[in-house]
Amino acid sequence: MLLSETKQEYSWFRRISSQFISEKDFDKLEKTSVKLTFKKGEPILKQGGMPSHVVYLEKGIVKFNYENETSKNLILTIVSAPKILGGANLFYKDNNLFSLIAVEDCEVIMIDSKVIEGVLMDNSKFAMMMFQVASEMFKKSVMNFISLAHKQKEGRIADIILYLAEEVYHSNSFLLSLTRKEIAEFAGCSTENVIMTLSKWQNEKIVSLEGKTIEINDIDKLKYISKIG
Amino acid sequence: MLLSETKQEYSWFRRISSQFISEKDFDKLEKTSVKLTFKKGEPILKQGGMPSHVVYLEKGIVKFNYENETSKNLILTIVSAPKILGGANLFYKDNNLFSLIAVEDCEVIMIDSKVIEGVLMDNSKFAMMMFQVASEMFKKSVMNFISLAHKQKEGRIADIILYLAEEVYHSNSFLLSLTRKEIAEFAGCSTENVIMTLSKWQNEKIVSLEGKTIEINDIDKLKYISKIG
DNA sequence: CGCGAGCTTGACGTTGTTCAACTAGAGTGG
DNA sequence: CCACTCTAGTTGAACAACGTCAAGCTCGCG
Known part of the structure; x- marks a missing residue:
């Protein structure tokens, strides 16, 4: 895990967001966020931890891991960059339901939950977009579970x-x-x-x-x- | 399935919503929605149909049913009133992922998706609340599936x-x-x-x-x- | 060179599904 | 009022699917 320069790219995220929020709001997000790199196998977010950040996955592949006290792990889903992760945690409020673990080396940008929440409150279209991204991932997990079930x-x-x-x-x-x-x-x-x-x-x-x-x-x-x- | 008088109660939904939206916006929702009753076993929303309404379950119990071409049905979750259902469909955009079927006689209020979407756009706090409701239910399904999985x-x-x-x-x-x-x-x-x-x-x-x-x-x-x- | 992690294979026992038969109650029509 | 049929519930036996165990393998790394 390694901090890199403050000047960030956000390419995909910036392009998407620019349709919904002002340059000024985007700067607000950018200033309070940090870019981190994770090596294969390293945990990005821990199950049970407080959801303090929304994760934007810029590069790499991560798994959503559910760890069970008694028995074995379960992978909820696997996603590749570019993607916004942990949006779900934004809306759940509860502790993280699952861990995010790097499956390949990853570059992620950790966006402060408090800050993004403020931006969401002021920009309902941006909020709707974020919801839809989160929903899309929900849906994929649910479909996977349905497959799993029968x-x-x-x-x-x-x-x-x-x-x-x-x-x-x-x-x-x-x-x-x-x-x-x-x-x-x-x-x-x-x-x-x-x-x-x-x-x-x-x-x-x-x-x-x-x-x-x-x-x-x-x-x-x-x-x-x-x-x- | 039976249409009743236009003057509706919405008790729980009104109480919750009033924290987030104006009386005027609530009236807008109320005017364009209809109250329906369903008998045990009747479908409220059909899997594959277009999500034209958000369902507010005022009374009764419904199951979220996933019907598979080849094999048997699967129940995703079961919920009792009062609860907002199908909020997920609001954000998914796709066709309904599942059917809603009355398990006991139900009273539901069908709120027009277009209208509620407009209100959501203008009231980001209300939008956040709605999404949290949807997330809560989603989380329950996921937890159920996790249980199911191992x-x-x-x-x-x-x-x-x-x-x-x-x-x-x-x-x-x-x-x-x-x-x-x-x-x-x-x-x-x-x-x-x-x-x-x-x-x-x-x-x-x-x-x-x-x-x-x-x-x-x-x-x-x-x-x-x-x-x- | 040796060690460990991941991979592979086969045998075996457990778990769960399927099938078939039977019972009870509810609804229907003569 | 009584066959009848239909659905839901119940039970047990046979069979298939799956997980577990045990053993051996390969490859990369120290």
């Missing part, structure tokens, strides 16, 4: 591979930065099950595995597996 | 019975308006499993069943089952 393991793993290809790596061939264990935590099944399913698919020529790279060869078959569950 | 059936059914007692019926002894099948859809397991678990608990004197009434005798043991999963 599909068999194979359908769920198919969902996750498709999700990673489309929404995270933006390619049908990608270098997987997650371990099998993490995929299992995302799919809500055991590591062994993930491995079995993936190598079964390799035999059936649906995917190709080579080290940490995954290539989807037959996306239609994968979608079919996802569909029938 | 607990055994027994733990999940315990969660649901506790949730119904605390959040829906507000009593440890209640007349269950859900069928065993619906509990199963909520818990993400088979009807038989719900039945087996409940009668097992009856033998162990944790609950008493008599027809459609359920009484929780040993809430600590139930919480323990919920905890250990």
